[in-house]
Amino acid sequence: MPAGRFAGAAASHVVTRVDDARPGAIVTETRPRRPRIADVAQVAGVSKASVSFAFNNPERLRAETAERIRSVAAEMGYRPHPVARMLSARRTMTIGVLTPQPLSQVYANPFFSYFAEGVASVLEEGGFGLLMISPLRGSLARALDRATVDGVVALGLDETHPEIEAIRHADLPMVLVDAPAWPEHAAVEVDDEGGARAAAQHLVDLGHRRILVIAVEGPVAGEGPVAGPEGQHEGVMGRRLRGYEAVLGAAGIELGPDAVVVAPATFEGGEAAFLRAWEDGLRPTAVLAMSDAVAIGVLQSSRHLRLRVPRDLSIVGFDDLPVGRFSDPPLTTVHQPVRRKGEEAARLLLEELGGKAATPAPHRVLKTRLVVRRSTAVPPAAAGREEVERT
Amino acid sequence: MPAGRFAGAAASHVVTRVDDARPGAIVTETRPRRPRIADVAQVAGVSKASVSFAFNNPERLRAETAERIRSVAAEMGYRPHPVARMLSARRTMTIGVLTPQPLSQVYANPFFSYFAEGVASVLEEGGFGLLMISPLRGSLARALDRATVDGVVALGLDETHPEIEAIRHADLPMVLVDAPAWPEHAAVEVDDEGGARAAAQHLVDLGHRRILVIAVEGPVAGEGPVAGPEGQHEGVMGRRLRGYEAVLGAAGIELGPDAVVVAPATFEGGEAAFLRAWEDGLRPTAVLAMSDAVAIGVLQSSRHLRLRVPRDLSIVGFDDLPVGRFSDPPLTTVHQPVRRKGEEAARLLLEELGGKAATPAPHRVLKTRLVVRRSTAVPPAAAGREEVERT
DNA sequence: ACTGCCGACTAAACCGGTTCAGTAAACCGG
């Protein structure tokens, strides 16, 4: 009874799928598995193609048929499987935001929220989803390989990243933000050096000469060192440092080796860094912080130390996050369009995905500007004397 | 020449795929398309299965073979296609964080960063990716349908959400945070009412009687109204309001209709709300804000109004975000373990995915506690008189 | 009555992997 055998095989096949009963399996309530397009097709008495059309190309079906299929589908609780759809459509309608740091670190810097806000607003408009890509079990390349995205916005991805080659290899449309530009990728950055210059010049103009620089590591900076192997500065923090140094140098101010410290880009990081510097005997009249979060932390620790800002200590931040407007005193800082950076990056990426890739890849540099609020003033009168004492 | 025809068909087939040349297409550089497992198999002279094993089950192959396959694959730049892998593995190794608000709003409240930090830290440990799910073209259900995730952490998803049925229907493992519990889903929340009571009691104990309450809408609150149809309060904000009212009522203080205002959960929202209330003639001696971000905004606007905090105005926040420690004065607030909320939610979800689902679904309520810092004090001496004047 | 065309629908290929069942060859003790 060969026909019977085939029929039997087919039937058992169906049964296997319906309740997934394996010989040894514990018999649980036979929860109906998620209906597939084939199930809907069968119940509605049409082909899979028709069901697909009913959802995606209703005009190819008689209106009545399409409606019937849809109602059957609704009744069965059918929802097209998103992964299957992605596979066959060859696109995911999702883009990734890649960060070299673990997300738990990234989110600690408010900077990231505003950046993500910018990215998200453009993606939402374009109907794209947002996937966070950060190291998976220590490997960023692995995370990228697992990521189902059509493109990537990479934030602070330094060329010195150990997996840079693997990441390049992923060969996905990619826009780099705050990273050394690779010719093949579009990029968005800001005039970090110019902003840093303006900040330093502001302090010099006020008469400061003993200045503490606080660089940051982590979320904004990428993982690269502030100074490269040959002492030349790389990455965002390097450019900012170069800006500071150029202006200070021109004013005859040399930054000693302990006048540049590094801290995590968080409130706590800034607080701890300034306290440590103070305990080490440093007595700056002004602080150049490479992040507003750090600057707010310094503001806080200066209160612990009974330093009045700006009378005893001037503080300049970087980023111009909203929190800087709400501190007391409001923070003098270098404005960069954080949100717009995210928007621009997302827009460039969507353009590239839409086939409108410009060649060569666009490289956008957004402006920075100094925003003078109330955390800076002329140094205390005693400044000159103390400088002599220490020198 | 039937054999020839078949051979020809096969060949043209390959060609079609290699450069995807359509008759009308502009001839660009024939960029080799991404190699598939079949290409690797062919070059290495093995079957697709072997290539798959070389990556996922190397022990099933002779070491030498596995190595050869891997090196061929590396040379060709082969990376397994993540979507295909998901489809056949029937899991995505990704979980979604669902928010009823657009991401651009969500990120505006620093609360979310800390929550996401908690979720992300657990996911990273478990090797899961993180997808943000927020309304797509206005529809949260659509976004959820498109989302390739194994489970969802839903933040502030109110029962009154218009698409709640469709969302329920998605039938994904889901953990609800700060939402009315549905019996079938695990949930994490905090003792909002208790925290609110403590905050109100603190103000009552200090002697305040004219109190402004600022509720929030947006990221933390879900989209539901603060008060339900029958005047009973729903959701997080409802519970907090109930806590405030219980204590104030017991102290003989009635909250008039304009003594409860609503603002977005942002610095700016708080700033604007308090200014508006002031312009409306309200002269509270204390503010109960349902979010630290709002409280900081109030702090700022009180400076504009030349009100000294806490001497002229006391402010109590809610959440205990780091920013509250760094304000001047540091903020008295209700602590809730925001990060841990994220961690717990993620953990519960991963347990469920791991088949360790407890029944009934666990419902975790985390503690809140009042943290008294420097933004609260006894009301100004003039308080009693002014109250009489207004009444 | 024959051809051509149109509308409605379907069969089968395809997306790119994983995995189950099976096979051929090598190995092994008796």
Add this chain to the structure above:
DNA sequence: CCGGTTTACTGAACCGGTTTAGTCGGCAGT
């Protein structure tokens, strides 16, 4: 030298959709 096990690998089914290239019946035109 023989049955039985292992080892190393393969063919084909499968995951769940979309899309291409038809098929088929009916109707208009001649």
